Each structure stands twice: as C-alpha cells, then as structure tokens.
Amino acid sequence: MSLFSKTSNTVEVTVDGDYSPANFKIKAGEEAHVTFTRTTTNGCTEEIIFNGEKRALPLNTPVTFDFTPTEKGEITYSCGMDMIHGKYTVK
Numbered sequence: 848m849s850l851f852s853k854t855s856n857t858v859e860v861t862v863d864g865d866y867s868p869a870n871f872k873i874k875a876g877e878e879a880h881v882t883f884t885r886t887t888t889n890g891c892t893e894e895i896i897f898n899g900e901k902r903a904l905p906l907n908t909p910v911t912f913d914f915t916p917t918e919k920g921e922i923t924y925s926c927g928m929d930m931i932h933g934k935y936t937v938k
C-alpha cells in the first residue's frame with residue numbers, strides 16, 4: 848500500500864523521468880503543500896506547469912506549491928513542454 852494512498856494535503860513527488868506518484872488526492876478547503884524534487888538529468892522535466900504556473904525544478908532541490916484547493920475534481924499538471932503528465936484529485 849502506497850504511503851500516499853490516504854488523502855493528505857502534504858504531498859512529496861519525486862521527478863525521476865516522470866512523476867512519482869503521478870496521481871494523488873488532496874482535500875478541498877485545506878491548505879495543500881505539494882513538493883516536487885527532481886532527481887535526474889534524464890528526460891524533459893526541468894520545468895513544471897502546476898496550477899497554471901511554470902517553475903524551474905533545479906536538480907535535487909525541492910520546489911513547493913502552496914495553495915488551497917476549493918473546487919472538487921481532477922486537475923492535470925505537466926512538464927514545461929506538456930509532454931509528461933500527472934494529475935491530482937480534489938476530494
């Protein structure tokens with residue numbers, strides 16, 4: 848069973864060519880902290896577009912998005928070139 852199978856608004860995503868976990872769940876109405884850490888120079892994940900915001904992911908440097916999800920549903924995110932994808936579900 849995955850560490851991230853429960854709904855938690857603190858999420859750590861490893862970026863090692865794709866996103867691990869690529870899909871996760873968070874709760875509506877509570878502040879969320881989603882951290883991406885890129886651990887490889889392979890692939891095209893040097894940038895991420897998350898919640899419409901493009902940010903660089905420097906190697907081995909955690910980058911955290913803090914936000915409070917309000918609407919339930921699925922939201923996709925991607926690398927800077929929209930080639931590698933993940934999504935989160937707001938419950």
Ligand SMILES: [Cu+2]
Nearest residue numbers: 891926928930
């Ligand atoms: Cu890409």
